[in-house]
Amino acid sequence: MAPQDAILGWDEDSNAEAYNAFTRDHPMYDVTSRDLAHRGHLADASLVVDLCGGTGATARAILDLIPLRARVVSVDNAAAMQRVGRRTLTDARLTWVTSPAERLDDHLHPSSVDAVVCNSAIWKTETAAVFAAVAGILRPGGHFVFNIGGGFAGVRHPDELSARTGPSLKALIRQVAAAAHGYTPPPHDTDRPPKLPLETVTEQLAAAGLTVVGTEVTAQHSTVAEKKAWLSIPIFALPEGDFTHAQRMQILDTAYAMTTPDAPTVTSWLVVVAGRPKAVA
Numbered sequence: 001m002a003p004q005d006a007i008l009g010w011d012e013d014s015n016a017e018a019y020n021a022f023t024r025d026h027p028m029y030d031v032t033s034r035d036l037a038h039r040g041h042l043a044d045a046s047l048v049v050d051l052c053g054g055t056g057a058t059a060r061a062i063l064d065l066i067p068l069r070a071r072v073v074s075v076d077n078a079a080a081m082q083r084v085g086r087r088t089l090t091d092a093r094l095t096w097v098t099s100p101a102e103r104l105d106d107h108l109h110p111s112s113v114d115a116v117v118c119n120s121a122i123w124k125t126e127t128a129a130v131f132a133a134v135a136g137i138l139r140p141g142g143h144f145v146f147n148i149g150g151g152f153a154g155v156r157h158p159d160e161l162s163a164r165t166g167p168s169l170k171a172l173i174r175q176v177a178a179a180a181h182g183y184t185p186p187p188h189d190t191d192r193p194p195k196l197p198l199e200t201v202t203e204q205l206a207a208a209g210l211t212v213v214g215t216e217v218t219a220q221h222s223t224v225a226e227k228k229a230w231l232s233i234p235i236f237a238l239p240e241g242d243f244t245h246a247q248r249m250q251i252l253d254t255a256y257a258m259t260t261p262d263a264p265t266v267t268s269w270l271v272v273v274a275g276r277p278k279a280v281a
Contacts, residue, residue, distance in 0.1 A: 009235040010054070010078035018233040020055040020084045026226045029119065032147060032269070033061035035218065036117050039273050040145045042066050045114035049137070050074040051130075051146075052101055052121035056085035056094070062117060063091050073108065075099055102129040105136040113137045118146035123196045131208035138276040144210060148201070150217070150268030154194030157219035160266040168265075169227050170238060172255035177239040180251070186240060198270060205274050213273045220269060225261040228252065 009015050023029040036058065042048060042065040050059040053074035062072050071093050076082055077100045086096055097107050101118075102125060116134050134144050150156055167175070177183035202212050230236055237248040 010076075011080045012234075013080050013083075015233060015235045016055060016078065016080040016084045019081070019235070020088065022229055022233055023055065023057040024088075026222075026229055028220060028222060028226060028230070029057040030061065032220060033058040033117075033119050034064075036119050036145045036147060036271070037061040037065050039214075039271070040065075040115040040117050040143050042070075042115055046070050047108075047113050048072050049104070049108065049113050049116040051104065051116050051118040051134075052076055052125070054078070054081045054085065054121075056089040058117055058119040059085075059091075059094055060089060063093060066093070068093075071095065073097055075101065075104055075107070077101070101125045102133060104130070104133040108137040110136055111139045114139060114142050116142075116144045116146075118144075120147060120149070122146045123148055123152040127196065127201070128204045128207065131204050131210060135208040135210050135276060138210075140276055140278045142276050143213070144205075144274040144276075146272055147218075148196050148270045148272070150270065152195045153201075153270035154197045155217045155268055155270045157217050157266065157268040159219040159221070160268045163264050163266040165263065169224055169231065169255060169259060172258050173231070173238045173251055176251050176255045176258075177243075180254075181243075181247075183239055183241065198272070201272060209276065210274045211277055213275045215273070216271045218269045218271055220267040222265045222267065223261065224256070224259045224263045224265055227265055228256045228261075 042062065045066050048062050048066060050062055050072055053059055053076050056074060059072050059074045073095045075097045077098065079098050082096045082098055099107055116138060138144060174185045198215060205212060231238060231252055234245050237245060
């Protein structure tokens with residue numbers, strides 16, 4: 001099974017198809033994509049990059065905001081994700097490039113891009129290398145907009161703290177797996193520092209020649225039903241360990257039956273807007 005930050009497995013057709021269905025059936029990616037795109041100052045853009053673009057959920061949001069003459073390049077290293085995207089998103093302004101995020105600057109001219117947008121993925125990359133690649137293609141005055149999951153950034157929105165009324169679906173999955181299969185959850189290391197806090201992001205951006213323009217901790221409001229759909233995607237399915245996907249889905253169904261499907265859930269995000277400074281005359 002892939003790690004819980006889902007670095008592996010994206011180039012498998014089953015994950016690509018399930019992920020794409022989720023993005024079309026549930027609002028999570030549409031909401032976060034539109035939030036980031038609106039922060040990218042795209043009204044006068046000529047060229048925008050959708051970084052780690054997957055099947056195109058964020059590209060759709062960008063295409064809605066850019067001028068008709070503008071172009072979008074969606075970059076992702078998983079060919080399976082892009083195969084699905086090419087089939088389902090056919091706007092002529094969109095080009096697909098299969099490449100690691102760290103090699104972004106191999107495919108675009110220096111200082112040619114007005115904005116780079118990256119939704120729900122930056123922590124899965126070698127961020128220092130990605131930031132340097134973005135700085136190489138971004139024009140002076142251009143914007144780089146991305147978000148980081150709250151657990152990876154070490155932030156929690158107040159709404160997340162107030163929404164919790166009982167065990168999470170993830171906790172119930174582990175309870176069911178323990179009772180039915182003798183499953184032992186991995187130790188929860190509360191002392192482990194966050195993987196990508198704002199301090200680290202700011203330092204790496206500065207080293208690449210980019211400046212933080214603004215940050216915000218946001219709350220993504222959802223339901224337990226949407227969380228179940230998310231955990232049905234093979235790459236995100238729980239519990240960890242030696243289980244088949246069918247076993248995980250059976251455990252998920254049992255745990256879900258113990259919840260209230262429309263109960264609210266909240267996910268925290270750190271949103272970062274960076275920029276390449278304009279040259280001083």
